[in-house]
Amino acid sequence: VTLSSRNHSNMLIFLTCDFQDKQYVGFATLPNQVHRKSVKKGFDFTLMVAGESGLGKSTLVNSLFLTDLYKDRKLLNAEERINQTVEITKHTVDIEEKGVKLKLTIVDTPGFGDAVNNNECWRPITDYIDQQFEQYFRDESGLNRKNILDNRVHCCLYFIPPFGHGLRPVDVEFMKALHEKVNIIPLISKADCLTPNEVKKLKDRVRDEIERFGIKVYQFPECDSDEEEEFKQMDKELKECTPFAVIGSNTVVEARGQRVRGRLYPWGIVEVENQSHCDFVKLRNMLIRSHMHDLKDVTCDVHYENYRAHCIQEMTSKLAQDNRTDSPLPLLPLPTPDVETERLIKMKDEELKRMQEMLEKMQQQMHEKDQ
Amino acid sequence: MSESVPPEVRPKPAVPAKPSHVAPPSSVPFVPSPQGTGGEGQGSGRGSALLGYIGIDTIIEQMRKKTMKTGFDFNIMVVGQSGLGKSTLVNTLFKSQVSRRSTNWSRDEKIPKTVEIKSVSHVIEEGGVKMKLTVIDTPGFGDQINNENCWEPISKYINEQYEKFLKEEVNIARKKRIPDTRVHCCLYFISPTGHSLRQLDIEFMKHLSRVVNIIPVIAKSDTLTLDEKTEFKQKVRKELEACGIECYPQKEFDEDMEDKSDNDKIREAMPFAVVGSDKEYQANGKRILGRKTPWGVVEVENPNHCEFSLLRDFMIRSHLQDLKEVTHNIHYETYRAKRLNDNGGLHPISSSGQDTQESNL
Numbered sequence: 001v002t003l004s005s006r007n008h009s010n011m012l013i014f015l016t017c018d019f020q021d022k023q024y025v026g027f028a029t030l031p032n033q034v035h036r037k038s039v040k041k042g043f044d045f046t047l048m049v050a051g052e053s054g055l056g057k058s059t060l061v062n063s064l065f066l067t068d069l070y071k072d073r074k075l076l077n078a079e080e081r082i083n084q085t086v087e088i089t090k091h092t093v094d095i096e097e098k099g100v101k102l103k104l105t106i107v108d109t110p111g112f113g114d115a116v117n118n119n120e121c122w123r124p125i126t127d128y129i130d131q132q133f134e135q136y137f138r139d140e141s142g143l144n145r146k147n148i149l150d151n152r153v154h155c156c157l158y159f160i161p162p163f164g165h166g167l168r169p170v171d172v173e174f175m176k177a178l179h180e181k182v183n184i185i186p187l188i189s190k191a192d193c194l195t196p197n198e199v200k201k202l203k204d205r206v207r208d209e210i211e212r213f214g215i216k217v218y219q220f221p222e223c224d225s226d227e228e229e230e231f232k233q234m235d236k237e238l239k240e241c242t243p244f245a246v247i248g249s250n251t252v253v254e255a256r257g258q259r260v261r262g263r264l265y266p267w268g269i270v271e272v273e274n275q276s277h278c279d280f281v282k283l284r285n286m287l288i289r290s291h292m293h294d295l296k297d298v299t300c301d302v303h304y305e306n307y308r309a310h311c312i313q314e315m316t317s318k319l320a321q322d323n324r325t326d327s328p329l330p331l332l333p334l335p336t337p338d339v340e341t342e343r344l345i346k347m348k349d350e351e352l353k354r355m356q357e358m359l360e361k362m363q364q365q366m367h368e369k370d371q
Numbered sequence: 372m373s374e375s376v377p378p379e380v381r382p383k384p385a386v387p388a389k390p391s392h393v394a395p396p397s398s399v400p401f402v403p404s405p406q407g408t409g410g411e412g413q414g415s416g417r418g419s420a421l422l423g424y425i426g427i428d429t430i431i432e433q434m435r436k437k438t439m440k441t442g443f444d445f446n447i448m449v450v451g452q453s454g455l456g457k458s459t460l461v462n463t464l465f466k467s468q469v470s471r472r473s474t475n476w477s478r479d480e481k482i483p484k485t486v487e488i489k490s491v492s493h494v495i496e497e498g499g500v501k502m503k504l505t506v507i508d509t510p511g512f513g514d515q516i517n518n519e520n521c522w523e524p525i526s527k528y529i530n531e532q533y534e535k536f537l538k539e540e541v542n543i544a545r546k547k548r549i550p551d552t553r554v555h556c557c558l559y560f561i562s563p564t565g566h567s568l569r570q571l572d573i574e575f576m577k578h579l580s581r582v583v584n585i586i587p588v589i590a591k592s593d594t595l596t597l598d599e600k601t602e603f604k605q606k607v608r609k610e611l612e613a614c615g616i617e618c619y620p621q622k623e624f625d626e627d628m629e630d631k632s633d634n635d636k637i638r639e640a641m642p643f644a645v646v647g648s649d650k651e652y653q654a655n656g657k658r659i660l661g662r663k664t665p666w667g668v669v670e671v672e673n674p675n676h677c678e679f680s681l682l683r684d685f686m687i688r689s690h691l692q693d694l695k696e697v698t699h700n701i702h703y704e705t706y707r708a709k710r711l712n713d714n715g716g717l718h719p720i721s722s723s724g725q726d727t728q729e730s731n732l
Contacts, residue, residue, distance in 0.1 A: 119517050163452070169516050267669050
């Protein structure tokens with residue numbers, strides 16, 4: 001059941017028109033109720049950062065979320081790293097702002113791309129993402145679905161070094177291995193070593209290569225046609241700015257009489273939040289302030305569904321091979337569902353369908369009333 | 372045009388020995404003392420007293436004139452991942468468009484699948500002295516997903532140049548001036564991650580520091596603040612020491628205390644954190660080489676901004692000849708000794724060019 005939870009302006013029009021009407025049912029307040037419930041429940045968001053070491057990933061994460069997640073990190077030196085393999089580490093932090101709670105999980109991938117031979121160094125990462133999908137799949141198909149933990153990765157920030165002339169082979173291979181499993185947002189890291197001209201050239205080059213290699217990075221959803229012009233303009237600018245060239249900083253410096261997050265060089269001060277210096281603000285706005293929910297939606301509706309469909313397909317083909325009867329339910333090592341439960345589930349399905357049809361009819365009636 | 376060959380006295384093959392100088396670097400003219408004791412002079416104990424001024428010290432001037440006439444060769448190799456500013460730095464060092472990028476190349480060049488060796492030569496002149504500068508580029512190094520043994524083509528190239536020189540030397544009728552294509556200096560570009568050396572860096576330097584003079588530089592260092600720079604340099608130095616890698620100037624080849632103290636100062640400051648640029652900007656009323664960013668202009672030759680001038684002074688203004696000498700007297704001799712020992716002696720080859728030996732690398 002999907003109600004369009006679009007602009008609240010729609011809803012207001014609804015309300016003001018029909019307030020006096022005897023036919024007014026009142027479910028137009030549903031978005032509000034959803035909102036209140038979510039705020040109480042809190043949100044969760046899982047962000048993955050990937051890229052070679054030394055590209056400023058941890059610094060950027062700290063700058064984005066104004067935290068210090070990596071306080072106790074110990075960096076290995078080159079000798080110790082000779083036998084290092086790609087690891088997956090998780091840091092979780094609870095952030096609260098204006099009554100809204102966010103459980104943020106950062107998944108880090110130390111060791112990626114650092115070895116001399118980086119063949120398939122993305123394998124541990126794709127395995128991790130698949131594991132989260134599998135775990136969710138199992139939980140979803142299980143009997144007790146009240147407290148499903150959603151550890152699926154909602155977004156992956158991929159750091160491209162600013163030193164090259166575009167995407168390197170390892171960048172292309174990584175993104176192609178992951179673009180159908182997770183939302184990839186490529187970033188140009190440490191952008192303070194590039195002049196504005198160089199930034200533009202690099203961005204153009206990277207955009208070209210992404211298209212040429214058929215890499216499906218996260219696309220911002222299209223603006224609704226009835227959005228304001230200003231919003232549409234902002235959206236257009238945002239899209240033309242990708243990939244974002246970012247700078248992060250853990251230190252506060254004094255610039256133009258204010259204390260800002262930045263980097264102090266002998267030739268000047270780079271301000272992280274200055275839009276003419278880098279795209280950090282755009283990234284933050286996009287990631288947190290406008291598209292966090294969409295990232296989660298796409299993960300659930302597209303990537304996860306792809307995985308699920310693929311999984312079920314594999315299983316049914318295996319079943320067909322084994323000559324057993326078809327079962328609509330996933331046959332993971334779960335307690336095998338008995339006939340009674342199957343029947344209950346079928347009943348619930350039909351009930352849901354009926355409710356959906358009723359709602360549609362009501363919506364149509366309201367529509368007709370409008371006209 | 373080739374280098375002027377150092378003194379006739381060649382060290383014995385099996386043991387790379389230190390060269391004897393014709394004229395010591397800071398020579399003080401021997402002042403003959405009228406009393407005839409002559410004990411304070413350079414290199415002479417209680418030698419015979421000179422009764423007048425002979426003019427031996429003018430040999431320095433003669434050498435200088437000769438060098439100016441013949442000019443000399445210098446071969447520099449640049450190694451590092453693509454995009455680290457190697458070509459720009461070489462252009463900046465020699466204040467001319469000498470790298471490969473200036474001739475027939477476009478920014479859209481693809482990364483080659485294996486490491487290639489591409490060299491470009493130019494003759495540059497300054498103050499009446501001509502230098503044939505050859506820049507050897509190594510595109511493809513470290514750019515692939517699997518970079519195992521990507522230093523092998525480089526190692527092979529360097530050894531091939533030694534072999535070429537050796538063949539010429541061993542000829543019965545050999546050329547007056549053997550063309551010198553040996554790599555005198557290898558600039559290795561370290562990526563400015565700020566953390567530590569990458570595994571590839573260590574592997575490369577381990578394999579090649581005994582074969583060629585390696586000078587590591589931190590590329591594109593305008594991405595590091597002063598503190599980060601200092602920390603990174605310390606880290607790199609520690610790691611190089613821990614792995615037993617000796618870069619140029621090598622400690623074991625310091626000849627005397629003066630050399631040692633000069634070189635120690637340089638070793639403390641290495642690896643140099645450099646920024647390269649071939650564009651000029653107006654700053655402080657002068658035109659300077661730099662990079663213009665929204666937050667300021669990075670001045671390449673300003674020692675407060677980066678260490679480019681240190682590198683240039685070190686490499687070109689004080690140690691250029693030394694680089695060549697170490698290559699000839701140490702690295703080349705090591706190669707030669709190995710070859711002679713391996714094959715039980717090389718037969719002198721007739722000038723007709725009939726090779727009885729193949730270089731087996």
